């Protein structure tokens with residue numbers, strides 16, 4: 001059976017797309033899924049750094065598209081998890097080096113061999129975004145609970161609908177329970193009320209993400225962090241399992257308020 | 265290409281600007297409008313401005329609006345690049361409404377019946393999201409939410425069966441009798457004809473639980489519970 005292409009995108013930059021791609025990839029691979037992570041952020045590649053695979057890059061996505069390397073040669077196998085692979089981006093090229101049709105072709109090839117093809121999309125709504133969304137069977141939209149991030153995410157949902165791609169599912173990242181309790185941060189229900197799309201996961205703010213990013217050791221590799229556990233739940237939901245949503249200091253009754261947006 | 269060209273449309277007069285120095289364009293327009301034969305022809309016209317490749321700024325647009333109003337003409341919409349549209353959005357509230365072309369009951373308790381030329385409606389059956397913009401010459405009815413960052417501009421009324429949180433302009437061609445109704449009326453900015461109202465500064469949850477309707481009464485926009493039309 002062919003796998004699925006899942007593009008991880010956002011409206012605002014820097015909200016955690018790359019972090020989410022690496023960790024969901026790790027979590028899926030830990031569950032025995034065959035995973036290929038594709039860095040579509042050409043020119044600003046960093047999925048390899050977050051995954052700790054930078055020193056193993058020989059060929060990249062642009063080499064594959066331009067015929068300098070076979071897909072097999074460019075794919076890096078993660079030694080920690082045999083099912084996990086990375087197709088890195090080119091560091092020295094522009095977004096325009098890969099077009100929509102080429103991206104579709106590469107992802108179509110990968111889909112034959114992998115259960116999940118995760119595409120890390122660049123920030124913004126320019127051509128690179130469109131290219132990375134083009135092959136998607138499913139789109140995950142990362143948003144932080146801030147007015148500006150939600151506004152930009154809303155814009156992106158409209159664009160994705162206009163491209164006739166499936167409506168994205170939402171990852172709310174960097175939720176800070178203490179701020180929500182003080183009423184200083186939008187909570188899950190506030191975000192969902194505006195965006196009105198299905199929620200697939202909530203990831204709390206976690207200092208370990210910063211240190212793990214620097215070490216190239218995604219938090220989802222181990223079991224002891226809250227954020228890692230949150231990414232694991234997202235992976236399970238992607239695999240079709242039913243996993244209850246965790247409370248992070250939301251107001252009482254939030255589950256009822258948002259229940260129609262929760263994935264079943 | 266000519267510096268300015270004119271075309272009559274059903275909506276009014278369309279003026280297209282060519283490339284060239286702004287002074288020359290403006291002088292050319294003044295000369296064309298000032299011709300004796302043009303005077304009565306243009307008076308009272310609603311003008312649709314097409315800025316073509318030119319990015320018009322606020323100051324230029326204000327000069328143009330002043331020139332038009334000297335000739336009894338009203339700018340009602342701008343098409344062209346995003347900069348030109350932005351400039352228009354910034355100044356449009358300052359444009360006096362065009363001369364009335366139909367009778368409006370001044371003290372109507374219930375909103376005046378829709379004038380015939382706005383009696384058609386556009387139905388939008390979805391969430392209108394940030395960056396999306398609808399503009400229609402009649403009434404707009406939305407079955408869904410209008411999110412912050414979205415824009416609805418209707419020459420007639422705007423009715424939202426959902427939460428209205430974006431920018432809305434009813435009676436956009438100067439009809440102060442237009443209304444805006446929503447199940448949750450919490451727009452970022454609300455305009456009716458030549459009037460404008462902004463959301464209160466504090467950003468909180470929508471304050472109202474009942475459907476509300478906004479209309480112009482005694483020279484300002486008032487919001488009342490929707491007790492049926």
Ligand SMILES: Nc1ncnc2c1ncn2[C@@H]1O[C@H](COP(=O)(O)OP(=O)(O)OP(=O)(O)O)[C@@H](O)[C@H]1O
Nearest residue numbers: 013014015016017018019123174204205206209210
């Ligand atoms: N849940 C979290 N808790 C703490 N820090 C986080 C969390 N998620 C992401 N970060 C941090 O936020 C920063 C930006 O994350 P990341 O690079 O994943 O964002 P991005 O959306 O891929 O950015 P870009 O748009 O530039 O590609 C990183 O320093 C990352 O470590």
Ligand SMILES: [Mg+2]
Nearest residue numbers: 017018041046
């Ligand atoms: Mg990134």
